[in-house]
Amino acid sequence: MTADLIHFFTTNWLGQGIVIFAQCLAVTVPLLIAVAYMTYVDRKVWAAIQLRRGPNVVGPFGLLQPMADGLKLVLKETIIPSSANSVLFVIAPMITFMTALVAWAVVPFDDGWVIADINVGILYLFAISSLGVYGIIIAGWASNSKYAFLGALRSAAQMVSYEVSIGFVLITVLLCVGSLNLSDVVESQRGWFWRWYFLPLLPMFVIFFVSALAETNRTPFDLPMSEAELVAGFHTEYSAMTFGLFFLGEYANMILLSALGAVLFLGGWLSPIPYAPFTLIPGVVWFALKIAFLLFVFSWTKGTLPRYRYDQLMRLGWKVFLPVSLGWVVLTAAVLQFGGWLPKS
Amino acid sequence: MLLQALAFYVFAAVVVASGAMVVVSRNPVYSVLFLILAFFNAAALFVLIGAEFIAMILVIVYVGAVAVLFLFVVMMLDINLVELREGFLKYMPVGAMIGAVLFAEVLLGLGVLGAGSATMTTLNSQGPQVPAIENTRAIGQVLYTQYFYLFQVAGLVLLVAMIGAIVLTLRTRPGVRRQKVSDQLYRPKEEVMTVVKVPTRGGVQ
Numbered sequence: 088m089t090a091d092l093i094h095f096f097t098t099n100w101l102g103q104g105i106v107i108f109a110q111c112l113a114v115t116v117p118l119l120i121a122v123a124y125m126t127y128v129d130r131k132v133w134a135a136i137q138l139r140r141g142p143n144v145v146g147p148f149g150l151l152q153p154m155a156d157g158l159k160l161v162l163k164e165t166i167i168p169s170s171a172n173s174v175l176f177v178i179a180p181m182i183t184f185m186t187a188l189v190a191w192a193v194v195p196f197d198d199g200w201v202i203a204d205i206n207v208g209i210l211y212l213f214a215i216s217s218l219g220v221y222g223i224i225i226a227g228w229a230s231n232s233k234y235a236f237l238g239a240l241r242s243a244a245q246m247v248s249y250e251v252s253i254g255f256v257l258i259t260v261l262l263c264v265g266s267l268n269l270s271d272v273v274e275s276q277r278g279w280f281w282r283w284y285f286l287p288l289l290p291m292f293v294i295f296f297v298s299a300l301a302e303t304n305r306t307p308f309d310l311p312m313s314e315a316e317l318v319a320g321f322h323t324e325y326s327a328m329t330f331g332l333f334f335l336g337e338y339a340n341m342i343l344l345s346a347l348g349a350v351l352f353l354g355g356w357l358s359p360i361p362y363a364p365f366t367l368i369p370g371v372v373w374f375a376l377k378i379a380f381l382l383f384v385f386s387w388t389k390g391t392l393p394r395y396r397y398d399q400l401m402r403l404g405w406k407v408f409l410p411v412s413l414g415w416v417v418l419t420a421a422v423l424q425f426g427g428w429l430p431k432s
Numbered sequence: 433m434l435l436q437a438l439a440f441y442v443f444a445a446v447v448v449a450s451g452a453m454v455v456v457s458r459n460p461v462y463s464v465l466f467l468i469l470a471f472f473n474a475a476a477l478f479v480l481i482g483a484e485f486i487a488m489i490l491v492i493v494y495v496g497a498v499a500v501l502f503l504f505v506v507m508m509l510d511i512n513l514v515e516l517r518e519g520f521l522k523y524m525p526v527g528a529m530i531g532a533v534l535f536a537e538v539l540l541g542l543g544v545l546g547a548g549s550a551t552m553t554t555l556n557s558q559g560p561q562v563p564a565i566e567n568t569r570a571i572g573q574v575l576y577t578q579y580f581y582l583f584q585v586a587g588l589v590l591l592v593a594m595i596g597a598i599v600l601t602l603r604t605r606p607g608v609r610r611q612k613v614s615d616q617l618y619r620p621k622e623e624v625m626t627v628v629k630v631p632t633r634g635g636v637q
Contacts, residue, residue, distance in 0.1 A: 218495065228507050
């Protein structure tokens with residue numbers, strides 16, 4: 088009986104399809120719950136920073152607040168402006184949300200816990216995250232509104248600029264790993280926590296984190312939706328669930344970049360101390376803790392820093408991060424080559 | 433195998449169809465969006481033949497960067513659609529001819545008519561003969577050894593184009609006051625700050 092079942096799920100195309108579908112669900116559902124509670128944690132952290140209580144009315148400790156917010160968004164009326172390009176207007180939030188979800192296919196949650204263990208995992212993530220900009224720019228154009236269009240242009244320019252430095256950070260890490268596979272990236276950091284790449288590549292970790300803030304349009308780089316000048320940026324005209332998809336996509340992207348940071352620099356699913364009581368804890372718990380830490384820093388930054396001016400933002404991206412990360416790529420390559428530390432292929 | 437063939441025909445059909453839509457669609461923004469769709473499906477075709485590295489690079493470079501800039505320019509241009517349609521019939525024969533020539537070149541190059549020297553088998557024999565390694569590594573092994581000079585020359589061509597673009601747009605305007613971050617940071621504390629002891633209920637004098 089069990090042998091039959093195993094045979095069905097591993098060889099039959101219908102069985103394989105069911106397995107893949109189940110795997111997708113097993114990633115997507117916890118991710119969406121994490122997104123919902125990320126909004127809650129965000130508001131609680133800001134509240135703590137500003138000496139307030141935060142959401143505390145709906146449910147115990149306000150824990151049902153995200154559900155109430157979600158319900159509100161679902162039940163509201165979706166308004167499509169009469170002068171908007173209605174097809175693109177509806178497609179744009181879908182693109183944002185979808186690209187935020189499909190990127191998770193290559194993220195390793197534990198040893199072997201990954202939907203698609205492909206050889207070009209890093210490149211896949213980079214490619215998908217560069218697609219996210221289309222949702223925003225199409226939304227801005229399709230809205231047929233000046234605020235939305237200005238917000239979209241800002242956002243697109245910002246994402247393209249900071250993607251360059253993220254690309255160089257990825258190159259540095261993969262120079263040290265010698266593989267584009269994300270599981271190999273984690274495996275190459277095995278050992279005590281000071282062997283994780285955040286310490287040897289500390290400047291790149293900082294650049295990665297700041298670029299991640301810019302990439303997800305978070306404070307101090309939330310120019311695209313700066314409410315003082317652009318109402319709400321590219322999603323000014325969006326309401327109800329079309330707005331909800333943007334919101335979900337944005338938070339999913341934040342969690343994705345935190346996961347990428349955890350994989351590249353914080354040893355993914357590995358425990359910080361490679362000995363018995365710590366290694367018994369499942370790897371996925373360590374991975375979740377690392378993501379949670381990075382997400383906390385995201386909220387912390389938002390609660391602390393004021394907003395950048397746009398020219399300062401561009402200056403930081405092109406005149407500071409680009410030369411520094413490019414120089415660091417050359418330096419790393421030279422050290423690896425002449426120090427004899429090149430990864431064995 | 434059947435699934436793969438099916439996927440190939442779907443992707444190929446979408447590439448051809450969206451390529452046609454790039455030319456015939458009335459709105460230039462739609463044209464760019466169809467172009468992006470074509471790029472994306474071409475990447476999918478690369479994945480199907482097992483060239484995942486090329487596929488990802490195609491998406492990153494063309495879809496992620498080049499097409500975004502296209503879209504930027506097209507969205508901000510004030511294009512008169514009626515005016516744009518006028519030249520369509522006039523230029524169509526020329527466009528069709530260029531297309532036909534390119535297509536014929538590809539066919540000849542592949543030796544379909546028995547004319548070209550490079551057939552699929554000779555093309556394959558020039559590639560790395562190591563099917564066991566992943567294709568990222570395979571490309572890396574020939575790109576920086578066998579094709580090193582060609583690769584560098586390609587880079588130089590791009591560099592020249594980049595310098596050309598910078599020279600064309602760079603102009604020095606007199607009388608522009610720029611913000612220099614280093615100057616601002618090096619201002620001494622005494623110049624910009626005074627510490628005032630404010631008496632309670634006295635206010636600043």
